[in-house]
Amino acid sequence: MVKQLRTLVILSCFFIPLTPFAQSANIKGTISTSDGSPVANVSVGIDGTSHGAISKADGSYIINNIKPGTWVLQVSSDGIITQKKEITVGSGETLTIDFSISETAKELQEILISSRKNTEHASVSLRLKTPLLETPQNIQVVDDKDLKAQQVISMSDGLIRNVSGAARLEHWGDLYTNIVARGSQIQAFRNGFNVVASYWGPLTEDMSFVDRIEFVKGPAGFMLSNGDPSGLYNVVTKKPTGVTKGEVNFTLGSFDLYRASMDLDGALSKDKKLLYRLNVAVQAKGSHRDYEYNNRYVIAPVVSYRLDDKTKITLEYNGQFANMTEVGSYYVFSKDGYGTYDRNLTFTNPGLPPTKINDHSGYVVFEHAFDKDWKLTAQGAFFNYKQTGMSSWPSYMDSVTGQVMRNVGVWDAKSTMELAQAFLNGEFYTGKLRHRLLAGVDAANKTYYADWGQSHDLDTPDALFDQNNPTYGVPANGYPVFDRSTPIEERAALGWGVIKQRYSSLYVQDEIAFLDDKLRLTLAGRYTDVKQVYGVDVPYDAAKHITPRVGLSFSIDKNTSLYGLYDQAFIPQSGVLTGGGKVQPVTGSNMELGIKKNWFNSKWYTTLSVYRILKQNELTADPASNPNAPTSIVLGEKVAKGIELDVRGTVLPGLTVIANYALTDARVTKVAKDVTAYKVDDIIPGYAKHTANAWVSYELQHTVLKGLGISGGFTMLNGRYTAWSLEGKMLPDYFKLDGGIFYAKDKYRITLNVFNILDEYLYSGSYYALPSVANDWNSVKPAYYYQTEPPRNVRLSISYRF
Structure with missing residues (x-):
């Protein structure tokens, strides 16, 4: 024990004299919308480092123990435009940097709802106001983020790997999408409409204009009842968000x-x-x-x-x-x-x-x-x-x-x-x-x-x-x-x-x-x-x-x-x-x-x-x-x-x-x-x-x-x-x-x-x-x-x- 203490004292002697010359700095500030409302749960970080923080309910954030120097401060979150600022912070300084995002509080709320829609709500065209968690039916959602990550370019291009029990009998050259689940073919919907005019349709949707696909397992009387009871998929197309x-x-x-x-x-x-x-x-x-x-x-x-x-x-x-x-x-x-x-x-x-x-x-x-x-x-x-x-x-x-x-x-x-x-x-x-x-x-x-x-x-x-x-x-x-x-x-x-x-x-x-x-x-x-x-x-x-x-x-x-x-x-x-x-x-x-x-x-x-x-x-x-x-x-x-x-x-x-x-x-x-x-x-x-x-x-x-x-x-x-x-x-x-x-x-x-x-x-x-x-x-x-x-x-x- 004495030997260990002696080692610590010797090491302290080396580091203590250096601290006045390398005092850490701090960065703080607030994140607000364009109409002045605070923004919570936004990530603020310094590029190239592990230093970062998440804004609180009042929009405030603080990043401690920053090495003095010139850095790039970045603000990002789902759905908002990433912002960056180059900053210079001195030894022992606490620098205040505020950010104002371009979205209003209402627009931001719509964006956040949209970004969490998979686990929270169905689309408007699916008619349900009850959160998916509380809806008494198996409903799965595949959104455009998943489609882009998997490079899915059409409905018949590997999409169904994202949903349990879905398979395809044949592929028909990307002419139409024939998806089976729960033992038989499921119905094709687009924006809440049943778009099946024949067994050989509709033309499979290109993913460029698709926002999400909602898979409803089993009959769904709230959508339609004349069809196969195995279920349906609802292709929801992209709509304006109000964000440029x-x-x-x-x-x-x-x-x-x-x-x-x-x-x-x-x-x-x-x-x-x-x-x-x-x-x-x-x-x-x-x-x-x-x-x-x-x-x-x-x-x-x-x-x-x-x-x-x-x-x-x-x-x-x-x-x-x-x-x-x-x-x-x-x-x-x-x-x-x-x-x-x-x-x-x-x-x-x-x-x-x-x-x-x-x-x-x-x-x-x-x-x-x-x-x-x-x-x-x-x-x-x-x-x-x-x-x-x-x-x-x-x-x-x-x-x-x-x-x-x-x-x-x-x-x-x-x-x-x-x-x-x-x-x-x-x-x-x-x-x-x-x-x-x-x-x-x-x-x-x-x-x-x-x-x-x-x-x-x-x-x-x-x-x-x-x-x-x-x-x-x-x-x-x-x-x-x-x-x-x-x-x-x-x-x-x-x-x-x-x-x-x-x-x-x-x-x-x-x-x-x-x-x-x-x-x-x-x-x-x-x-x-x-x-x-x-x-x-x-x-x-x-x-x-x-x-x-x-x-x-x-x-x-x-x-x-x-x-x-x-x-x-x-x-x-x-x-x-x-x-x-x-x-x-x-x-x-x-x-x-x-x-x-x-x-x-x-x-x-x-x-x-x-x-x-x-x-x-x-x-x-x-x-x-x-x-x-x-x-x-x-x-x-x-x-x-x-x-x-x-x-x-x-x-x-x-x-x-x-x-x-x-x-x-x-x-x-x-x-x-x-x-x-x-x-x-x-x-x-x-x-x-x-x-x-x-x-x-x-x-x-x-x-x-x-x-x-x-x-x-x-x-x-x-x-x-x-x-x-x-x-x-x-x-x-x-x-x-x-x-x-x-x-x-x-x-x-x-x-x-x-x-x-x-x-x-x-x-x-x-x-x-x-x-x-x-x-x-x-x-x-x-x-x-x-x-x-x-x-x-x-x-x-x-x-x-x-």
Whole structure:
């Protein structure tokens, strides 16, 4: 002990004389908005050091023990423009440096709400005023920060790794997004509108104009009830924020990917009543398969005008214009199973004309707040989609050699949709009970016309396409010449290509809060009147149905809630029942239990849910009926059930995590007498039994390398029943590993990601059967079709904010 004390004394003798010459300095000040209000939770730091502070509720901050000298002081926070000041501080000095950000207190509040919207609130278009933590349903949100970090450029470009249980049956060349969850395809929404006009739509959204995507698991009566009960995704487009800012982004990637986008946001009037947002993008994109391409450009302007403090009108247009290879060119067909050919093999042929798509959508939104508790939102939308192009599919496969006859068919399409909705959100009390009311009406008129009635074989029986040794000269049977001289409406009627739907519905929901808002009971119901046509242009089939919704949510504490839910959806169907009677719609009833929790002051968020979806009343052909006058019987029952876990947020400073897992099981649970096509316990194809995803990112916080980070993640699918048919071989398990680095400093961000790092041969597909004699579907042999994903590939993005 004496020796240790002596050492300390000697060391003190060296350091004590130096302290008068190196007294530390201090920096203090306040952060305020442009209208003088204090700003809390803003980061103030000295570049290149670990010294920093967070502003308090009164806007004040203080940084102690600064080495004298010249430094750069930086102020930053989510959503505000970073400010820097060069300062010089002397020995022992306390320097006062104040900052005034350009935003007002009101604008800053809107920004902060927006930056924390993932764990707090749904978008306006999702209609719910209850915080997501307290909403009795599994709702997950993917925002633009996640999309940029993962370099997601369209809805079909790796987006679903961010949501538990989501998978894709096929990829369709980025034409449309077919996402399955909880055992079947989920509905596509944009800004609160159901935009499904056919099975093959809508055109997948380019991410340049997308702010966030909200995934609602299971039926959601507050949005719509006539659709599949597995759920929906709602694409929310970017809106003006009132903050003048902008961003440009350039992306280069493997297989000839060249992409540029620009996002402009600001005010058109000094009083900031008239605001705008403009997003544009242009893309040239090749493929790992020769002769394939997907080029497009996008323009999405938005203008909003605030009439007064209570009323706002927003006008928006989304235009997407695509020029791409014919749909289906990326499929490979094999008699021997999946993954049997080179993954770069393509069925297309140079010289074939492109598929061209013009996709227009326009919106008008009226919002009026009567007071702080009551708000009316009314909006209308018009969609116009035109497609001129082709699809490819083999017409014959040699059962010995596996060589095929490639066929291209015309696929021209026209779709129009007129949609309107209005909903009222309100809050009031009856005694000590708080009521949160939602009441709304929805109406839509959708038409889809497609010409599938013309086709052309590229190859001949004497010159089949050899997938082991493909040649891509002028096809043996020449190029197709299709007749487009008559209107598409007439061509569609001849080829069973007409799909129409009209519906109107009324919805009322009351959330009643008990026990000082700890217990919340949701009672709701929707009445829907729907008419639809599928195939030929005949009189509409009609269905009227009431779907109930009951939910219960209990807050264990302010950060934890338990919930239970019962909700319904229905699907109209037509036919003639054996023995007579009225055909009932298919009903899907969802029962769900879950727990949600915000951790460490809402820095990260978890949801654990279990569910059971029961489908009833589905019709199937009666095998005992007269072939000349076929009738139908009720198939029985199908059940999809599973467990879902989602984790997202900032776990530690600089460390963000998105991780999820889902166990899914969908089976036939009851079969009617004489039904032979199904039996009890049969798997219902269209899902993966086990799905797991993760994306982890870490950014250095307090070093000279601050802003440098590393990120990576994986996607795993096991027990893949994602094919259309369970005949033949199952799809093998799937594992994809991605990762990269990024660097963010001041207004710049550079992101480099490597996808499919392990260079795995990845694909999706299904069992199929093809004619083994040309044009003879009475003589078919087993086959498989699949489409491959790219091998190891790289993307580099550079963005600049101003």
